[in-house]
Amino acid sequence: xxxxxxxxxxxxxxxxxxxxxxxxxxxxxxxxxxxxxxxxxxxxxxxxxxxxxxxxxxxxxxxxxxxxxxxxxxxxxxxxxxxxxxxxxxxxxxxxxxxxxxxxxxxxxxxxxxxxxxxxxxxxxxxxxxxxxxxxxxxxxxxxxxxxxxxxxxxxxxxxxxxxxxxxxxxxxxxxxxxxxxxxxxxxxxxxxxxxxxxxxxxxxxxxxxxxxxxxxxxxxxxxxxxxxxxxxxxxxxxxxxxxxxxxxxxxxxxxxxxxxxxxxxxxxxxxxxxxxxxxxxxxxxxxxxxxxxxxxxxxxxxxxxxxxxxxxxxxxxxxxxxxxxxxxxxxxxxxxxxxxxxxxxxxxxxxxxxxxxxxxxxxxxxxxxxxxxxxxxxxxxxxxxxxxxxxxxxxxxxxxxxxxxxxxxxxxxxxxxxxxxxxxxxxxxxxxxxxxxxxxxxxxxxxxxx
Numbered sequence: 001x002x003x004x005x006x007x008x009x010x011x012x013x014x015x016x017x018x019x020x021x022x023x024x025x026x027x028x029x030x031x032x033x034x035x036x037x038x039x040x041x042x043x044x045x046x047x048x049x050x051x052x053x054x055x056x057x058x059x060x061x062x063x064x065x066x067x068x069x070x071x072x073x074x075x076x077x078x079x080x081x082x083x084x085x086x087x088x089x090x091x092x093x094x095x096x097x098x099x100x101x102x103x104x105x106x107x108x109x110x111x112x113x114x115x116x117x118x119x120x121x122x123x124x125x126x127x128x129x130x131x132x133x134x135x136x137x138x139x140x141x142x143x144x145x146x147x148x149x150x151x152x153x154x155x156x157x158x159x160x161x162x163x164x165x166x167x168x169x170x171x172x173x174x175x176x177x178x179x180x181x182x183x184x185x186x187x188x189x190x191x192x193x194x195x196x197x198x199x200x201x202x203x204x205x206x207x208x209x210x211x212x213x214x215x216x217x218x219x220x221x222x223x224x225x226x227x228x229x230x231x232x233x234x235x236x237x238x239x240x241x242x243x244x245x246x247x248x249x250x251x252x253x254x255x256x257x258x259x260x261x262x263x264x265x266x267x268x269x270x271x272x273x274x275x276x277x278x279x280x281x282x283x284x285x286x287x288x289x290x291x292x293x294x295x296x297x298x299x300x301x302x303x304x305x306x307x308x309x310x311x312x313x314x315x316x317x318x319x320x321x322x323x324x325x326x327x328x329x330x331x332x333x334x335x336x337x338x339x340x341x342x343x344x345x346x347x348x349x350x351x352x353x354x355x356x357x358x359x360x361x362x363x364x365x366x367x368x369x370x371x372x373x374x375x376x377x378x379x380x381x382x383x384x385x386x387x388x389x390x391x392x393x394x395x396x397x398x399x400x401x402x403x404x405x406x407x408x409x410x411x412x413x414x415x416x417x418x419x420x421x422x423x424x425x426x427x428x429x430x431x432x433x434x435x436x437x438x439x440x441x442x443x444x445x446x447x448x449x450x451x
Contacts, residue, residue, distance in 0.1 A: 045074065052074055080099075118417065119414075129207060158182045170259040179233070180215070184230070193272075194280035194281065194436060199283065199285035205237065236259075293307040293356075299344050371404055
């Protein structure tokens with residue numbers, strides 16, 4: 001089940017079989033059929049690709065340019081559909097079967113291209129877990145974890161606990177969420193540990209971070225090097241369902257912001273004895289989750305004082321600004337402003353004790369910005385909002401002018417969950433030290449002058 005879906009033999013095999021099936025489906029046709037239907041097939045594929053491109057852009061779904069392979073497979077899906085319909089008469093039954101089968105095969109290949117683009121499903125096992133809701137490796141229930149702690153049964157590795165967090169305060173319809181408990185949490189004399197909320201991208205679910213984002217493995221490795229100590233990690237649900245992009249705000253799509261601040265934080269503090277001190281709470285996010293991390297921190301420094309933003313944007317995004325206001329806030333511009341990080345920072349005034357790590361999937365120098373006691377009045381939005389570096393540089397300048405220490409840390413790679421996994425592994429020593437994890441020394445942000 002650990003067969004790779006991002007590269008390796010399986011994706012290659014599926015694509016080769018699909019190409020061969022498409023060749024068989026087209027087969028030997030009369031010159032008249034080819035002159036008539038082949039241009040129609042190609043035109044249909046191109047129109048389908050253009051429609052998909054428009055939809056992705058219109059909905060603000062992309063965090064970067066799509067791979068060329070996606071458009072190729074979408075075009076071929078349209079070609080296969082026309083071939084299956086127009087080429088039906090006069091074919092043997094087995095070629096008709098191949099012609100029909102090649103349509104979903106092309107769609108599957110397009111899906112593989114999307115998966116390569118985002119990295120949500122790195123293995124067949126991850127696909128199976130997403131499709132069936134199967135338990136993750138090392139997952140247990142809350143009652144078992146609490147019994148282990150009461151009996152002092154300390155595991156060698158951390159434990160992933162599935163929880164249904166009550167949503168009485170927010171009313172948000174969250175799916176079951178996951179909490180990672182490091183080995184030190186299970187000891188009789190367990191110290192009070194810090195907590196980190198982990199937020200994924202659009203169309204995600206709570207298991208994305210421990211699987212595609214490698215957070216469980218990274219936390220286990222970190223704990224093993226620090227006497228079993230690591231932060232509690234809370235893998236949250238900010239969507240409620242696959243197709244519901246809330247952008248972590250309160251609005252017609254759900255009260256996702258309230259879920260994090262009014263449901264998740266109190267539950268983790270009371271159930272897992274996490275420290276209630278905001279200096280010991282952090283929030284980490286990738287893509288839309290990165291935007292969420294910054295937004296939630298600047299809105300609620302009384303709850304969170306540390307964030308890691310991986311390829312986030314300047315604010316909630318569901319298309320253009322008018323589209324975002326209409327889709328996420330029901331047309332309420334004041335509600336949009338309430339969740340716009342720049343507006344929030346300028347209204348709040350100077351922050352104290354807050355710091356952030358802006359990671360970008362591009363190459364470039366590390367840029368450190370010390371906290372300044374002022375108000376960001378002259379910080380201009382980026383000219384190119386599609387550039388992760390430009391966005392992160394702007395956001396870091398914005399928040400540092402209001403008292404938040406930050407660094408922009410390029411790491412190369414791509415805008416994918418596997419790249420986010422690398423960032424989390426790189427940022428965790430700083431994050432854990434800053435959150436006062438027992439046995440973990442505090443270190444400065446990248447680029448900061450050592451004291």
